[in-house]
Amino acid sequence: MHPAVGGDRASMLAFFRKNQVLLSSCFCLLLSLYILTAAARGQLRRDPVGPLLLWLLRPVEIGAQITIDWFKEMQNSYTTLSGFRGENERLRNRIQQLEVERNRLLEAEATNRRLQQLLEFRSHLPSDSVTASIIGNSASSWFQSCLLDKGSADGVNKGMGVVTPLGVLGQVVSVTGRTAKVLLLTDPSSGIDVLVQRTRARGIVSGSLDYGTILKYVKRSEDVQEGDRLITSGIDGVFPKGLLVGTVIKARKQQLGLFQLIEVTPAVLASRTEEVLVVHPETSQEKN
Amino acid sequence: MILSPTSYVSPMKVSLLFFAIGILLLLLQMTFLHLLPLGPIVPDFILVLCVYWGLHHPSVGAVLGAFMLGYSVDVVSSKILGINAFAMSLVFLIVYLSSRSIWLHHPVVSSLVVLLASLVKGVALVLVSAIFLSVDGLWLGAIRYILLEALVAAVLAPFVFNLLRRGQSFLEKVTVPTE
Numbered sequence: 001m002h003p004a005v006g007g008d009r010a011s012m013l014a015f016f017r018k019n020q021v022l023l024s025s026c027f028c029l030l031l032s033l034y035i036l037t038a039a040a041r042g043q044l045r046r047d048p049v050g051p052l053l054l055w056l057l058r059p060v061e062i063g064a065q066i067t068i069d070w071f072k073e074m075q076n077s078y079t080t081l082s083g084f085r086g087e088n089e090r091l092r093n094r095i096q097q098l099e100v101e102r103n104r105l106l107e108a109e110a111t112n113r114r115l116q117q118l119l120e121f122r123s124h125l126p127s128d129s130v131t132a133s134i135i136g137n138s139a140s141s142w143f144q145s146c147l148l149d150k151g152s153a154d155g156v157n158k159g160m161g162v163v164t165p166l167g168v169l170g171q172v173v174s175v176t177g178r179t180a181k182v183l184l185l186t187d188p189s190s191g192i193d194v195l196v197q198r199t200r201a202r203g204i205v206s207g208s209l210d211y212g213t214i215l216k217y218v219k220r221s222e223d224v225q226e227g228d229r230l231i232t233s234g235i236d237g238v239f240p241k242g243l244l245v246g247t248v249i250k251a252r253k254q255q256l257g258l259f260q261l262i263e264v265t266p267a268v269l270a271s272r273t274e275e276v277l278v279v280h281p282e283t284s285q286e287k288n
Numbered sequence: 289m290i291l292s293p294t295s296y297v298s299p300m301k302v303s304l305l306f307f308a309i310g311i312l313l314l315l316l317q318m319t320f321l322h323l324l325p326l327g328p329i330v331p332d333f334i335l336v337l338c339v340y341w342g343l344h345h346p347s348v349g350a351v352l353g354a355f356m357l358g359y360s361v362d363v364v365s366s367k368i369l370g371i372n373a374f375a376m377s378l379v380f381l382i383v384y385l386s387s388r389s390i391w392l393h394h395p396v397v398s399s400l401v402v403l404l405a406s407l408v409k410g411v412a413l414v415l416v417s418a419i420f421l422s423v424d425g426l427w428l429g430a431i432r433y434i435l436l437e438a439l440v441a442a443v444l445a446p447f448v449f450n451l452l453r454r455g456q457s458f459l460e461k462v463t464v465p466t467e
Binding site (some may be wrong): 028039046071137 | 363
């Protein structure tokens with residue numbers, strides 16, 4: 001080998017070694033941009049890391065959720081018990097036992113009531129709807145999403161609607177074998193085709209960072225008032241027609257612009273929801 | 289004033305330790321941190337970890353770790369993959385470049401670096417969302433979000449830095465046999 005070639009190679013190696021962090025950072029930036037572009041175009045067919053990570057996280061998340069429920073229950077117990085400070089120790093202990101028991105029974109009763117409502121609600125929906133529990137929330141402030149404990153192995157697929165007896169929660173955006181990620185209707189990148197129940201005016205309900213949940217693309221000429229209920233139009237092929245999406249809390253016409261600015265309270269809050277139904281798009285249309 | 293800690297542990301071990309901590313923090317962010325009365329803001333511990341990583345242990349393992357943690361956030365939260373991986377890699381790169389000119393390691397400095405890193409991450413997320421997700425009108429409310437998230441992260445930074453430093457010292461004690 002010519003000494004000059006060996007020297008070049010050595011200097012190149014030295015350059016790579018000296019700037020390895022910088023170069024690998026640039027590589028990761030380019031890789032993430034490639035993944036982003038492929039995902040945005042829908043070309044990212046196989047993601048080997050995501051399902052593995054979700055598979056690993058699922059049991060821990062279920063455990064954490066149980067701990068949170070226990071913590072909330074204890075918090076409720078503490079709040080309930082704080083009124084009995086003046087009583088003696090024996091009675092306090094007795095009451096504590098009874099309160100814990102009562103909370104357990106109330107929780108069981110509430111769960112029973114919720115499941116009964118869900119079952120009743122399910123009878124109005126396609127038979128292949130899947131009952132699922134929320135096992136995790138979004139790890140980022142920028143995305144409004146949650147994780148379900150059911151996935152493709154249970155019949156949950158991408159694009160399916162997620163509802164509760166109270167109304168619409170969101171849409172499944174990705175699935176693994178045993179989990180599903182739901183984009184909530186409060187996320188700025190979500191969109192649900194709705195009708196104003198009173199006037200049948202159409203619009204899109206979506207999240208926004210500045211006004212919370214909003215109803216978009218409603219013409220200035222349309223009559224929308226505070227308290228108007230918004231229901232699914234059924235046109236998007238995701239949700240059955242007539243499910244409650246939210247209620248108008250403020251509607252105003254700005255000086256400029258074609259559309260009204262309408263703020264909405266969602267019918268379902270993910271933070272207060274435990275069980276949901278996942279609805280199949282096509283069959284939900286057939287049932288209608 | 290605290291001087292930059294000298295590492296006696298191999299960068300690979302530190303990277304593996306920090307990645308494991310990152311996954312734990314991800315779990316925390318998905319579950320228990322939602323109980324905090326901060327409204328829609330979830331404290332971004334993963335960002336603080338990546339900033340610490342970039343400041344004190346920049347290595348190829350750290351770069352990959354930051355990328356993988358961002359990707360993990362994408363897997364559990366984002367509508368499309370890659371958005372947080374990009375933001376986290378960008379934050380790491382900027383922190384790494386700036387770490388060459390940061391000589392003083394003080395809680396206020398760490399807060400300031402995390403504040404700036406969080407602002408960079410917020411702007412990157414909004415920009416990428418606007419380009420790839422075509423979300424209109426995102427900027428209007430995003431500024432409040434960016435600022436709030438950055439403030440929360442900056443407040444938490446000294447506490448998290450201290451914990452990570454202690455964890456690292458512990459690892460050094462365990463790894464290096466005393467004569």
